[in-house]
Amino acid sequence: MNNFIWSVLLLMGVLSHLPALAAVEYKIVTASERGTYIKIGNDLAQLVAPSADIKLDALPSAGSAENVRRLRYDAGVKLALVQSDVYQAFLDIAAGGNVEARDMIRPLRVVMPLYNEEIYFIVRADSELNYIHEIQNAKVNAGESGSGTALTSATLYRLMFGGPMPQAGTSYLSNEEALSKLVTDKTVDVVAVVAGQPAKLFVDMKPESRKLIKLLKFDPNHSTSAGVLKTYFAASVLAKNYPNLLTTDIPGLAVKAFLVTYDFQLKETETNLRNMARALCQNFSTLQEKGHPKWREVELALPDLGRGWFYYAPTTREIRSCIAGKANVAVPVKSKPAKDCAQQERILGLCKPV
Template identity: 75%
Template sequence: MKKIVLSALLAAAMLCHMSTAGAAVDYKIVTASERGTYIKIGRDLSQLIAPLADINLDAVPSAGSAENVRRLRYEPGVKLALVQSDVYQSYIDIAAGGNAAASSLIRPLRVIMPLYNEEIYFIVRADSERNFIHEIKNARINAGEAGSGTALTSATLYRLMFGEPMPDASVSFLSNEEALAKLVTDKTVDVVAVVAGQPAKLLVDMKPESRQLIKLLKFDPKHPSSEAALKTYFPANVRVSNYPNLLTADLPGLAVKAFLVTYDFQLKDTETHLRQLARSLCQNFSMLQEKGHPKWREVALALPELGRGWFYYAPTAREIRACIAGELKPRTLVKARSAKQCSQQERILGLCQ
């Protein structure tokens, strides 16, 4: 009888251990608009990569990169975020300038890996006299939703090109859809800024008739204002093959880099699952490029040197480097400033009190 009871207890303990070991954890990744590219990238990770790391990953829409930084820092369950490079760098720069709120937000964040370039689109009416990005100075610009990476990109790019912030009186922070409606109906907006990796659903879904209503502005790398812009952003080619209803030829444009970001988690269980995620990402990278969003084909499986103030998450970096080297076997399954002192970038990021 004692042997039977002991055997039953041992079997129950083993089953309990196996159940616990195989239980998936629930994590979130914050992305961007439902119509953008980030949400597709997040869903690719949740469907193709996370299950092999014992993670139920929920790809959550958001207002964009600036909001993602906050949610990753403070929202329970959010373990991953997609963030634009200029947004991340802006937090670092503002923190270095003495803003305690920015420092608190960005200091514990870590990079898992760089991803791809996201194109920056400036949309005007089809009959607009503007044809180039350097012609948007003093226009009525919809910069993107407040707190979004698009709004920060618009403000940063404008300041770099023209040496001054966008005039507050002529800037709006509407959604892309609201802004485009105003652009072509009551014409209270002259330029709509959109940041999304091509092919961007917002532009892909446009009908052929849209060419009679709107057009995209071109980037002229030889214009004097372009030199400053190219210190932070990258030249891009907006392809007609992605937007046949809108373009008649490829268009020279600008892009910003996207990063997969996490927090400097120290809890062993979280660290373990994130290491498993990094391993799964590396070992199944070809599947991502084959079955995921086309932007995955532009991603290099590498950990290049980061800028000053940027740091990789050490546990995932070790996993990815070991995987790249073929060493891993595949797994089977400052005090906030007043509003008067705040820059336009700080207001967009919500760092003023």
């Protein structure tokens, strides 16, 4: 055997024992471990990322506002789930001259819109309150400080009543702690929760829950509703999703969820995120079949975004190429900028608390 053949065989033997290239490790920030975002993140990690040779770790967080920060500054975080009103709030605050908000939001990019997340307002079963527009003088738990829920609560309150939530009557506890106080020491009158249905928090409740709590309804005909519906969406909370809590569907509100990334310029990262977008499109039917029920509400499309919003060009090209020729109707998602963001800035951590 000549030296050349021997060298080739030796090289082949060495190569056969080399380990396969490891999948690149990325992270996606979601929300509470009992919420919908973590389920969506896990679906992407399990049903999509492997096809793109990505090991995706779905991380819990305080919610959308924290996700914006972590996507901007945390190493390894390449994707985030963010509520549309939180994203818009950062844009509005940045437009108002806040440098920190501008630096955080300017390089963020949308991969694609996802679904509507329902907004719940929970009161005691014996409460005199029945509608969302009746919470003005109540003690409201807005959601954890820095969370998307807290931002949504503050924005909704401002849209309905023309001013910020009263500092003295507003708390920022976790859902679980707030619900406990709601039904025990009654130091909380209303608990705000944002989660796509079916939300684990309510699914896990026992039938006895009806004797303790109830959900407030949204009245689209009330005088406060027109302004609210310029930013949020009318929705129905379905009794079939919460049979232990509801006997009939009730009218509610929802906010849009977005899959967001950063304007990464590094070629390797661009390539990996393009592969992720292609895998998402190719495995979309699997997501709708095996993933969280919310995937069945997602349309594989890239509608026009509001002013100041931008898609991530590399993933956009992949998704558009994948859906080329399909008759997808794009429905624009628009949000109206808030006039006064003082309370929003505090919740987002963009100014010192008063």
